[in-house]
Amino acid sequence: MDRETRAFAERHFRDLGGRVHGGCGLAPSGVAFVQFPDGFSYADFVKGFLLPNLPCVFSSAFTEGWGSRRRWVTPAGKPDFEYLLKKYGDVVVPVANCEVQEYNSNPKELMPFRDYVSYWKEYIRGGCSSPRGCLYLKDWHLCRDSSVEDLEEVFTLPVYFSSDWLNEFWDTLDVDDYRFVYAGPKGTWSPFHADIFRSFSWSVNICGRKKWLFFPPGQEEALRDCHGNLPYDVTSSMILDAHLHPRLQPTTPPLEVIQEAGEMVFVPSGWHHQVHNLDDTISINHNWVNGFNLANMWHFLQQELQAVQREVSEWRDSMPDWHHHCQVIMKSCTGINFEEFYHFLKIIAEKRFLILKQGLEEAMGDSTGLELGLQQAAFDVGRLAEVLASVVAHPDFQIVDTSSFSSQPEELLRQLEDAIATTEVF
The missing domain is CATH 2.60.120.650 (Cupin)
Structure with missing residues (x-):
């Protein structure tokens, strides 16, 4: 990805104003x-x-x-x-x-x-x-x-x-x-x-x-x-x-x-x-999936959880840990739940941090190889930050037990925001 394409894509998502892409x-x-x-x-x-x-x-x-x-x-x-x-x-x-x-x-x-x-x-x-x-x-x-x-x-x-x-x-x-x-x-x-x-x-x-x-x-x-x-x-x-x-x-x-x-x-x-x-x-x-349809994936997962919650709503008050069971059912039906989606975001974010730290130069122009390059990584951290902010604010994610996570969601979001600030020089 080159600088002009990154700017074009970032402007596109700003204009969407949070709507589904x-x-x-x-x-x-x-x-x-x-x-x-x-x-x-x-x-x-x-x-x-x-x-x-x-x-x-x-x-x-x-x-x-x-x-x-x-x-x-x-x-x-x-x-x-x-x-x-x-x-x-x-x-x-x-x-x-x-x-x-x-x-x-x-x-x-x-x-x-x-x-x-x-x-x-x-x-x-x-x-x-x-x-x-x-x-x-x-x-x-x-x-x-x-x-x-x-x-x-x-x-x-x-x-x-x-x-x-x-x-x-x-x-x-x-x-x-x-x-x-x-x-x-x-x-x-x-x-x-x-x-x-x-x-x-x-x-x-x-x-x-x-x-x-x-x-x-x-x-x-x-x-x-x-x-x-x-x-x-x-x-x-x-x-x-x-x-x-x-x-x-x-x-x-x-x-x-x-x-x-x-x-x-x-x-x-x-x-x-x-x-x-x-x-x-x-x-x-x-x-x-990448930064261009990440928000679509997150929107879909929210819909899937809502569908599960509707199906088992009659047990909401009587079932201990009902919210956790909904996440388990969602994982079984959809293949991923909110916890695993967070780990997905975390792993991709950590890889982008490494690319930015290493300061790769080969993809500053239009990429002709498979390597990501700085402009793509800079675009990616912006998309990750926007979606992670929505995840962190979601009431059903706030119920997820994150105590065993190696990186707390709020800290990862702060790291992404810091990374965005560093990409302004690219």
Whole structure:
């Protein structure tokens, strides 16, 4: 990030005045296509897509050098099963059945990758049909389970997505990540959803084609049924039932994108979407959070806690430590609670303090590498301070027992404010 882009982004958030970033405004008429890597900088991405929270598609030229696009794919553009079996045959992978609805998702099972490839070949021979159902390899943590050297042969992280706090945090804990491989035959699909924690995501087709249906933030409300539930499948004819979906407006169709092989889709924060594989498809996907959507994540977590509290409100007066139990339930349902969110902020803040202390110089101009640099770190501490101030002031966080925390929230906030003062010279 350069100085001018940092100033532009900081002005944007000041103008928001605490409102949630990327809320529903005038819906775009289409999704922009970024053709050429040359001349399209990180600053261009920030101003054109991150700040306005708009989707875009990058051409296959952006992933032309990826090893997976050569090694995982046959000359005919199909998955190279023989190579993949040799490389990953014994790896155990999660597989979902697209023909079975479990709540608003699909049930999963674990199986060796070679067994899934055997099923996939059988599915193709059966004319895209199998008595075992329509199985989709989803959420395979290839990065977590691979060495750095092996990953260098698979993909190169685009600079536009290199400020990735979510995976930076989980890598520090060394327990999980939000980097996935999806692979499945024609007809596999992902139900209607918004990404975890209201993160951004990016998705690259190594081979195959996908159809994306995008709904800007807020438009999903018109899709709720008479019970207030969001749909499982927005292409179902049931969605047109006016009695079941009384709020549906025919004037708000989704934005449709056909993603070709090698192309990279950027999914903004809070955009609901549904994705269908039009061919045999393999994709690499990352979820990520940074200073541009941190407030969205915090807003989402507050909504999640409120939902939990509503569900168990009848026990509020009779259950000892009711607030603590709400946080436990939230952690179980959402994957993170207020305490862990604070630790997330703390770890990222400490890493930014180190960058500022070391006085890195390489990213004073537009970054062309993956390192953060001073201007990005300076922007980050500003976003961290704003969100942490809101966390510290939240009544439900004030109830959390922080006595065992290595750094007290108020002290961390003071350190962030001091760091902001030092960044004024950059």
